[in-house]
Amino acid sequence: MTDATPGIAPATTDDVVFSVQHxxxxxxxxxxxxxxxxxxxxxxxxxxxxxxxxxxxxxxxCLTGVYTPQEGSIIFTPEHGHAVSVVGRKPYKVNRLGVxxxxxxxxxxxxxxxxxxxxxxxxxxxxTGAIGAMLRLPRTRRxxxxxxxxxxxxxxxxxxxxxxxxxxxxxxxGDRRRLEIARALGTNPEVLLLDEPAAGTNPAEKVELAELxxxxxxxxxxxxxxxEHDMKxxxxxxxxxxxxxxxxxxxxxxxxxxxRNTVVINAYLGAPDSDEDNGTEAL
Amino acid sequence: MTPTGLHTExxxxxxxxxxxxxxxxxxxxxxxxATAAARRLGICLLAAVILAxxxxxxxxxxxxxxxxxxxxxxxxxxxxxxxxxxxxxxVSISQGFGGPTTSAxxxxxxxxxxxxxxxxxxxxxxxxxxxxxxxWVSWISPKDTWKPGVCIEVGCAFAAMELVVYxxxxxxxxxxxxxxxALLALYGVLAWMHNPVSKYLNTIGAVPHSRTLGLLLxxxxxxxxxxxxxxxxxxxxxxxxxxxxxxxxxxxxxxxxLVYGWLMWTTWSxxxxxxxxxxxxxxxxxxxxxxxxxxxxxxMAIGAVVVVYVLVAVAVDLVxxxxxxxxxxxxxxxxxxxxxxxxxxxxxxxxxxxxxxxxIQWPLHMDPGIQSILTTQVxxxxxxxxxxxxxxxxxxLLDLGYIAFWAIGSYTTAYFTGALPIQPPFILNPFxxxxxxxxxxxxxxxxxxxxxxRLRGDYLAIVTLGFGEIIEIVANNLHGVTGGPAGTPxxxxxxxxxxxxxxxxxxxxxLPYYYLILGVAVVFMVGFSFLExxxxxRSWTAIREDEVxxxxxxxxxxxxxxxxxxxxxxxxGFAGVFFASQVQSLVPNDFIVQTSILVLxxxxxxxxxxxxxxxxxxxxxxxxxxxxxVHSFQDYQFQDEFIYLGxxxxxxxxxxxxxxxxxxxxxxxxxxxEEGVGHSESPGGPVRSTSMGETLPSSYxxxxxxxxxxxxPETE
Numbered sequence: 001m002t003d004a005t006p007g008i009a010p011a012t013t014d015d016v017v018f019s020v021q022h023x024x025x026x027x028x029x030x031x032x033x034x035x036x037x038x039x040x041x042x043x044x045x046x047x048x049x050x051x052x053x054x055x056x057x058x059x060x061x062c063l064t065g066v067y068t069p070q071e072g073s074i075i076f077t078p079e080h081g082h083a084v085s086v087v088g089r090k091p092y093k094v095n096r097l098g099v100x101x102x103x104x105x106x107x108x109x110x111x112x113x114x115x116x117x118x119x120x121x122x123x124x125x126x127x128t129g130a131i132g133a134m135l136r137l138p139r140t141r142r143x144x145x146x147x148x149x150x151x152x153x154x155x156x157x158x159x160x161x162x163x164x165x166x167x168x169x170x171x172x173x174g175d176r177r178r179l180e181i182a183r184a185l186g187t188n189p190e191v192l193l194l195d196e197p198a199a200g201t202n203p204a205e206k207v208e209l210a211e212l213x214x215x216x217x218x219x220x221x222x223x224x225x226x227x228e229h230d231m232k233x234x235x236x237x238x239x240x241x242x243x244x245x246x247x248x249x250x251x252x253x254x255x256x257x258x259x260r261n262t263v264v265i266n267a268y269l270g271a272p273d274s275d276e277d278n279g280t281e282a283l
Numbered sequence: 284m285t286p287t288g289l290h291t292e293x294x295x296x297x298x299x300x301x302x303x304x305x306x307x308x309x310x311x312x313x314x315x316x317a318t319a320a321a322r323r324l325g326i327c328l329l330a331a332v333i334l335a336x337x338x339x340x341x342x343x344x345x346x347x348x349x350x351x352x353x354x355x356x357x358x359x360x361x362x363x364x365x366x367x368x369x370x371x372x373x374v375s376i377s378q379g380f381g382g383p384t385t386s387a388x389x390x391x392x393x394x395x396x397x398x399x400x401x402x403x404x405x406x407x408x409x410x411x412x413x414x415x416x417x418x419w420v421s422w423i424s425p426k427d428t429w430k431p432g433v434c435i436e437v438g439c440a441f442a443a444m445e446l447v448v449y450x451x452x453x454x455x456x457x458x459x460x461x462x463x464x465a466l467l468a469l470y471g472v473l474a475w476m477h478n479p480v481s482k483y484l485n486t487i488g489a490v491p492h493s494r495t496l497g498l499l500l501x502x503x504x505x506x507x508x509x510x511x512x513x514x515x516x517x518x519x520x521x522x523x524x525x526x527x528x529x530x531x532x533x534x535x536x537x538x539x540x541l542v543y544g545w546l547m548w549t550t551w552s553x554x555x556x557x558x559x560x561x562x563x564x565x566x567x568x569x570x571x572x573x574x575x576x577x578x579x580x581x582x583m584a585i586g587a588v589v590v591v592y593v594l595v596a597v598a599v600d601l602v603x604x605x606x607x608x609x610x611x612x613x614x615x616x617x618x619x620x621x622x623x624x625x626x627x628x629x630x631x632x633x634x635x636x637x638x639x640x641x642x643i644q645w646p647l648h649m650d651p652g653i654q655s656i657l658t659t660q661v662x663x664x665x666x667x668x669x670x671x672x673x674x675x676x677x678x679x680l681l682d683l684g685y686i687a688f689w690a691i692g693s694y695t696t697a698y699f700t701g702a703l704p705i706q707p708p709f710i711l712n713p714f715x716x717x718x719x720x721x722x723x724x725x726x727x728x729x730x731x732x733x734x735x736x737r738l739r740g741d742y743l744a745i746v747t748l749g750f751g752e753i754i755e756i757v758a759n760n761l762h763g764v765t766g767g768p769a770g771t772p773x774x775x776x777x778x779x780x781x782x783x784x785x786x787x788x789x790x791x792x793x794l795p796y797y798y799l800i801l802g803v804a805v806v807f808m809v810g811f812s813f814l815e816x817x818x819x820x821r822s823w824t825a826i827r828e829d830e831v832x833x834x835x836x837x838x839x840x841x842x843x844x845x846x847x848x849x850x851x852x853x854x855x856g857f858a859g860v861f862f863a864s865q866v867q868s869l870v871p872n873d874f875i876v877q878t879s880i881l882v883l884x885x886x887x888x889x890x891x892x893x894x895x896x897x898x899x900x901x902x903x904x905x906x907x908x909x910x911x912x913v914h915s916f917q918d919y920q921f922q923d924e925f926i927y928l929g930x931x932x933x934x935x936x937x938x939x940x941x942x943x944x945x946x947x948x949x950x951x952x953x954x955x956x957e958e959g960v961g962h963s964e965s966p967g968g969p970v971r972s973t974s975m976g977e978t979l980p981s982s983y984x985x986x987x988x989x990x991x992x993x994x995x996p997e998t999e
Contacts, residue, residue: 064835095837107832109825111951120825123818124837130846133817134810140817147818167951187837 015042016077017191017223018063023072025058025247032058033069033247040191040225042079045217047226047238049258051267055247056227057104060193062086063225064101065094078190096125100184101193104227106176110169114179117168118154121186123147151186157219158182158212174205178212185216191223192216198230206230210237235259243267324371326937331367333930335360374938464508471500537589544583584641591640592633635895639805646797656909658793661902662800663862668885668901669807669894670854675883676892676949677820678847679827680736681744683879684751688852690758690874691727692720692859694765697869702773705764713778713864717857724856725849732848736841751876758871770870775863796865803861804898807854811894814850815946823847824948877925884928888935890942892949899944904928 018040025033033055040046048056061067063074068088077083078098086094100121108117126147132140155161158178163171168179177197184192194213198206210233216222228234234241234255241258243251245267251258258264335355473480475497646654667689674682697703699711699719711719735746758765766772777790778799814820825833826840833840863869882901889900908924935942941950 066831066834090839091831091834092837092839095835101835103832103835107829107835109828109832111828111948112821112824116821120821120833120838121836123821126818128818130814130819130850133814133819136813143818169951183836 016040017042018225019073019075019077020059020063021073021075023059023062023069023074025055025062025067025069031247033062036072036244036247036249038242038249038252040223041240042190042223043217043221044239045213045224045226045237047228047234047241048244049228049231049234049241050244053246054244056244057195058247059244060101060195060225060227063094063193064099065089065091076191095187095189098188098190099193100187100189100191102177102180102184102195102197104195104199106173106180108168108171108176108179108183110167112168113165114155114160114168114171115151115164117179118182118186119147119151121183122150122154124187154182154186157185157215159208174201174209177201177209181212181216185220185222189222191225194224194226194228196227196229198228198233206233209233213237320375323374324368327367327371327374328364329367330930330934331363331370332360334366335363461508461511464504464511467507468501468504471497471502471504473497474500533589534593537586537593540582540586541590542586544579544581544586547579547582580641580645584637587637587640588633591636595632595636642801643798646794651792653910654797655793656906658797658800659862659865660909661905662797662804663858663865664882664885664905665804665898665901666800666807666858666861667855667882668889668897669804669811670851670858671882672886672889672892672894672897673811673814673854674847674851675886676890676897676946677815677827678823678844680844680847681741682747682848682851683744683876683883684747684749684754685851685855685882686874686876686879687747687751687754688724688728688855689859689862689878690754690871691724692856693863693869693873694758694859695720695723695856696860696863697765697771697773697775700773700775700864702771702775702868703764704762704766704772712780713776713860714780717860720856720860721853724859725853728849728852729845732845732852733841736844736848748876748879751874751879755871755874755876758874765869765871768871770868775867775869777864777867793865796861800861803857808894808898815892815894819843819846828952881928884932887932888942890945890949892946893942893944896942896944896946900942904931 016039018038020036020038023033023036024031036055036059048059050056058067062069063086065086065088072087074086075083076086076094076097076099084097086097086099089097109120112120123143126143128137128140128143131137152161152164155164158181160175160178160182163175168176171179177200181192181194181197197213198209201209213224213226214237217224226234226238238255241252241255242249243258243261243264250267251261251264253261332355646657649657667685671682671685674680674685694703696713696716698705699707699709699716700713701707701710731747731750735743738746759768761767778796779790822833822838822843825836825838826843830840862873866873881904885900885904886897887900888896888904889898890896908927941953945953
């Protein structure tokens with residue numbers, strides 16, 4: 001661990017939240033992930049980097065149940081409870097286990113307000129059914145009130161309080177990202193998977209975002225798994241970095257170690273005889 | 284060289300010279316065709332031609348095409364094309380104003396300022412009135428040759444009025460316009476009265492001699508003047524009066540309108556019942572009031588809206604003021620300086636209550652025939668379309684076999700009342716069958732829904748379509764159970780209550796039924812609107828808009844889809860009980876697929892996802908053809924209904940795709956889709972673009988994972 005986030009105790013390595021073992025994902029003849037093994041420790045901020053097409057988002061989709069890998073195992077261990085396999089579980093069930101995510105392209109419910117967007121996340125674990133909702137039973141009203149308060153808290157947490165009643169599609173790009181984070185946090189997760197949260201944001205917003213990601217961990221105690229191309233953000237936030245290339249883990253370690261790793265530099269800048277030209281920023 | 288060609292070359296100087304001129308012209312033309320205005324014009328003209336053909340004379344057996352050619356003959360086609368052009372102009376101008384986005388008040392204000400544009404619009408409107416009047420007149424009585432001339436003269440009267448407005452508008456627009464209305468009124472009076480002046484004018488052909496026409500013009504002029512006064516008053520109130528006094532004035536105006544409407548209405552009734560001693564009749568005899576029931580109803584409804592609006596506003600204010608301490612507690616949503624949007628919609632509530640009053644009051648004054656239509660053809664369909672609105676509007680599932688659940692509800696009723704060839708274990712009053720029918724329809728809904736709702740939109744539509752057909756065919760062919768095409772052998776009894784000493788039967792007139800269904804419909808409206816604003820409703824919106832994102836926040840989309848399907852089905856089954864015990868005998872023909880489509884049309888026409896829209900769509904579309912039929916309009920056939928509905932839907936999709944009274948969310952979705960931002964497609968549910976690759980719908984990714992031909996999204 002380097003000096004990336006001073007004041008935070010490094011996570012104990014034996015408390016693993018996500019354990020990915022030998023995962024292989026193929027689409028027809030194309031192998032997207034081949035024999036990927038990694039582990040996510042409780043309470044850390046782990047970043048996955050790699051050139052375009054390295055399989056980062058595929059890995060996310062495997063972790064959240066969108067894709068089912070052909071080989072390997074993915075075990076999620078909640079803080080209280082038994083370890084469960086994510087493989088073959090439906091995305092909404094994986095979310096109920098305590099895994100929330102954001103998307104590479106922002107996917108808000110664009111006809112709803114910011115408030116309603118976050119509220120959908122908050123109330124997804126409530127129990128009001130159709131009949132209770134139609135009759136406005138006491139429990140329905142109580143749950144509505146609870147979720148209202150929680151939503152407002154989350155909006156304050158991500159700094160969208162002023163925009164609560166705006167239509168989400170009218171938000172600027174940076175705010176959409178934060179809205180998605182708030183919506184994901186609304187489901188009360190133990191692990192938050194962020195898929196390129198800084199894409200399309202300006203430098204000032206990136207600084208705020210880094211702050212927000214650190215707060216998610218320190219204030220809410222949520223483990224963060226981050227995919228990002230912006231190396232400045234990754235190096236400032238992440239405690240550990242895993243590098244993927246062509247569906248394989250090629251390196252892992254602290255940010256300082258990764259910056260010096262020749263395999264990684266070759267993957268990004270291209271080996272002397274290769275013409276790969278992706279992701280050259282800030283390395 | 285044509286002028287067009289010159290124009291083209293002058294514009295496109297940068298283009299290579301060797302390009303043939305014809306190509307340039309065609310390019311120019313195609314660019315012109317691509318503009319919105321050109322497209323709109325094309326649509327309007329096409330619609331006019333279609334309308335001309337549709338309303339044309341029928342063909343005979345000897346010459347089947349005579350209807351077609353007859354309807355496209357020169358003067359007729361000319362008028363229709365003219366009407367199309369007028370509609371085009373009106374739409375273009377209204378869109379030039381900024382369309383529906385500006386609020387009504389600011390539009391009123393800006394219209395007062397923009398005199399020229401307003402005059403153009405008014406002229407177009409007059410032309411449209413004249414043209415439509417002509418078409419209507421020539422349609423219902425094609426033999427009278429004098430009517431086209433009258434229409435032209437009415438047009439001239441409008442033109443004269445506009446001329447007065449134009450000449451004097453530099454001094455005072457409002458006075459000038461009133462002068463114009465006075466002129467129009469004078470023209471009407473001249474046409475109506477018998478005196479030497481009008482006789483002379485008639486002989487020289489300046490004014491027609493027609494009582495109806497004269498009265499019509501007179502009332503039109505008075506109405507325009509009244510409207511003018513109303514607009515003026517509104518603007519005045521808005522500017523000078525504080526809200527409290529304004530509200531009082533508003534209320535006063537409402538009461539006046541209400542009384543006036545009531546008088547008008549009673550006049551009509553009195554006239555018909557020949558009770559010459561009533562006050563209203565006296566008013567009518569001195570021509571202070573027209574004797575028209577419809578006009579009276581409309582004015583009364585407007586007055587009722589105003590009065591109820593103010594009353595609701597006052598009541599809510601009163602409650603707030605009384606519970607001063609509670610209001611602080613009421614602001615519990617205030618958090619960190621913001622409040623959740625919990626505004627009370629006065630206007631919406633007022634309109635709803637007023638509409639309810641009209642719905643309660645109106646049928647009392649109708650003929651038994653119309654009452655029966657309102658019950659069996661309108662009220663039950665309102666229930667149906669509210670149920671389908673949950674499926675199509677809220678959850679975004681395209682259900683084409685919706686009527687099957689209605690059939691199930693109806694046949695359940697028939698079964699338990701012992702009207703079917705097979706006998707039930709116990710015979711029940713229709714009232715106690717309601718839970719059985721709901722459960723039967725809901726179970727079927729869940730059974731059909733659970734496997735098919737995993738499919739994407741289009742497949743679901745086909746499966747439900749098939750299901751609807753199956754139910755109808757089963758009802759037709761299972762003679763031993765349903766009685767076959769001849770219908771149920773027994774008679775289904777009507778509703779009755781025998782409980783705790785209360786004995787009441789819904790027999791005799793149809794009105795008690797009407798009120799029963801009305802009550803049920805109101806309960807459903809309230810329940811569904813709660814539902815829409817709840818967690819369940821929001822989850823439906825989330826699934827409709829982006830199923831992958833909904834999955835990612837832990838929403839079980841299949842569960843919610845099945846839930847919507849079951850709610851829709853049970854509403855339908857519920858309506859089936861009412862239908863069965865009202866018509867008392869079922870025929871499989873009642874449950875054909877067209878009825879499903881019809882109910883879908885109501886929902887789309889009214890505005891998907893909007894409860895008020897579903898109600899309005901069903902009432903309008905169901906009531907109008909029945910009304911036309913009762914009033915035996917020439918050439919109107921029931922079978923034609925779908926032609927008109929089709930045309931109506933096409934026009935709706937072009938000009939107002941969100942429906943008449945769209946829901947807020949749905950309107951936003953459609954606007955976003957038009958801008959290419961959102962994901963929402965038609966009711967079939969969202970169709971994902973996979974340009975960014977990473978998030979295909981879950982089922983899609985899983986289904987195609989092992990297919991050899993599938994190229995994974997991560998390969999770029």
